[in-house]
Amino acid sequence: MSRFRHLISIDDLSKDDIEHILKKTDDFLEAAMGRERPRILEGRILVNLFFEPSTRTRMSFESAMKRLGGEVINLGSVEASSVAKGESLADTVRVVSGYGDCIVIRHYREGSARFASMVSEVPVINAGDGAGQHPTQTLLDLYTIRKEVGLRGLKIALVGDLKYSRTVHSLIKALTHFKAEILLVSPEALRLPEELRENGRFAECSLDYAVENADVLYVTRIQKERFPDEDEYRKVAGSYRITARMVRDSDVLIMHPLPRVDEIAYDVDSLPNAIYFRQAFYGVPVRMAILSEVML
Amino acid sequence: MNVLTISKIRDGTVIDHIPSGKALEVLKILGIKRGSRERVSMAMNVESQKMGRKDIVKVEGKFISEEELNRISLIAPEATINIIENFEIKRKFRVSIPESVEKLLRCPNMSCISNDNKEPATPIFRIEKTDNQVVAVCVYCGKKVYEIEEYLV
Numbered sequence: 001m002s003r004f005r006h007l008i009s010i011d012d013l014s015k016d017d018i019e020h021i022l023k024k025t026d027d028f029l030e031a032a033m034g035r036e037r038p039r040i041l042e043g044r045i046l047v048n049l050f051f052e053p054s055t056r057t058r059m060s061f062e063s064a065m066k067r068l069g070g071e072v073i074n075l076g077s078v079e080a081s082s083v084a085k086g087e088s089l090a091d092t093v094r095v096v097s098g099y100g101d102c103i104v105i106r107h108y109r110e111g112s113a114r115f116a117s118m119v120s121e122v123p124v125i126n127a128g129d130g131a132g133q134h135p136t137q138t139l140l141d142l143y144t145i146r147k148e149v150g151l152r153g154l155k156i157a158l159v160g161d162l163k164y165s166r167t168v169h170s171l172i173k174a175l176t177h178f179k180a181e182i183l184l185v186s187p188e189a190l191r192l193p194e195e196l197r198e199n200g201r202f203a204e205c206s207l208d209y210a211v212e213n214a215d216v217l218y219v220t221r222i223q224k225e226r227f228p229d230e231d232e233y234r235k236v237a238g239s240y241r242i243t244a245r246m247v248r249d250s251d252v253l254i255m256h257p258l259p260r261v262d263e264i265a266y267d268v269d270s271l272p273n274a275i276y277f278r279q280a281f282y283g284v285p286v287r288m289a290i291l292s293e294v295m296l
Numbered sequence: 297m298n299v300l301t302i303s304k305i306r307d308g309t310v311i312d313h314i315p316s317g318k319a320l321e322v323l324k325i326l327g328i329k330r331g332s333r334e335r336v337s338m339a340m341n342v343e344s345q346k347m348g349r350k351d352i353v354k355v356e357g358k359f360i361s362e363e364e365l366n367r368i369s370l371i372a373p374e375a376t377i378n379i380i381e382n383f384e385i386k387r388k389f390r391v392s393i394p395e396s397v398e399k400l401l402r403c404p405n406m407s408c409i410s411n412d413n414k415e416p417a418t419p420i421f422r423i424e425k426t427d428n429q430v431v432a433v434c435v436y437c438g439k440k441v442y443e444i445e446e447y448l449v
Contacts, residue, residue, distance in 0.1 A: 111436025130407050
């Protein structure tokens with residue numbers, strides 16, 4: 001019996017639901033690496049509806065579905081679909097819900113995934129709705145933390161754009177279930193909004209302090225368009241850049257939702273602290289757990 | 297002693313204890329606007345022992361369902377309703393906050409799917425009450441609306 005039919009927002013999940021998915025992910029680790037072949041979704045079809053570009057999310061969903069013996073069909077490019085003819089999202093979802101057993105959707109409108117779940121005949125998984133939610137990213141972030149350092153007694157530093165990053169906002173909400181201590185490292189203009197500090201233990205600190213004291217640095221990109229001029233952006237972004245010299249002698253683990261631009265130097269990649277590529281890989285077993293949860 | 301500034305009604309609904317200045321929004325919530333045929337009387341800024349000043353709305357000859365009346369609680373949580381039949385109060389009750397409202401508010405988030413004219417996404421808001429404040433939450437994008445009267449459709 002599934003715990004949830006759709007996965008739209010991390011807020012829809014209880015702590016128990018989250019722990020259930022994380023535990024289930026452990027069972028799929030070997031299969032995600034291709035060492036086991038559980039064909040539990042054989043004969044099922046996943047419909048990928050991506051109205052916006054995606055590499056990791058789309059491909060890891062495809063990989064997860066295929067590793068479980070299922071098949072995947074894609075919307076393809078929006079320009080080549082009936083969306084270009086002006087078809088509504090509601091009609092597209094209604095139609096394609098007849099073509100498969102589950103829909104994964106990424107759309108530029110906030111609330112689009114919730115709306116899709118209201119008109120779809122099959123389960124809907126939100127793979128990002130504009131500036132809204134991206135719950136499978138949050139679950140893979142949590143899984144990475146749990147796997148690499150453990151969620152109990154966690155001290156995590158969030159670095160970069162804490163004002164606009166939806167990844168950070170969803171992660172914060174999920175981390176409050178686990179009573180994590182959250183250090184905030186950001187430029188003044190990109191501080192975490194007050195309303196997101198309601199439940200939890202937060203403290204603002206410098207990047208140096210975070211490297212010394214946190215278990216995990218969760219680094220996000222500082223976007224150029226948030227700044228009035230390029231000089232200001234360069235100055236600010238440069239001061240939040242992680243280099244090998246800064247973290248070589250520390251035990252802090254470095255995570256990043258990717259893609260990175262230059263907020264983590266390439267010389268960090270080979271250090272044992274760098275776990276962001278492993279984090280991206282965990283997207284596969286986490287999505288295997290989610291797909292099997294909603295379809296079985 | 298206060299002098300009653302509007303006359304009694306024979307059959308209809310009296311909405312009392314509306315916060316001062318909100319009577320027009322109450323009419324809007326009830327769908328009573330220019331061109332409506334109901335006989336409506338309204339008193340604004342009337343003295344009130346409980347509220348200091350209040351508004352009162354009387355609608356004659358229109359049956360208003362309890363569900364519709366409860367929508368008033370979004371802007372007038374203390375409002376009381378008197379159902380009048382043949383000049384007598386047949387029933388009196390206080391509005392209660394509905395769990396959700398449909399087609400009453402529009403989402404302030406312009407990126408929300410409910411603001412896409414192409415989509416049949418009926419605006420639906422979940423209503424929450426926190427420490428004397430009523431908050432409407434868009435079921436699609438999660439946007440919280442505190443200034444409810446500004447977003448009445």
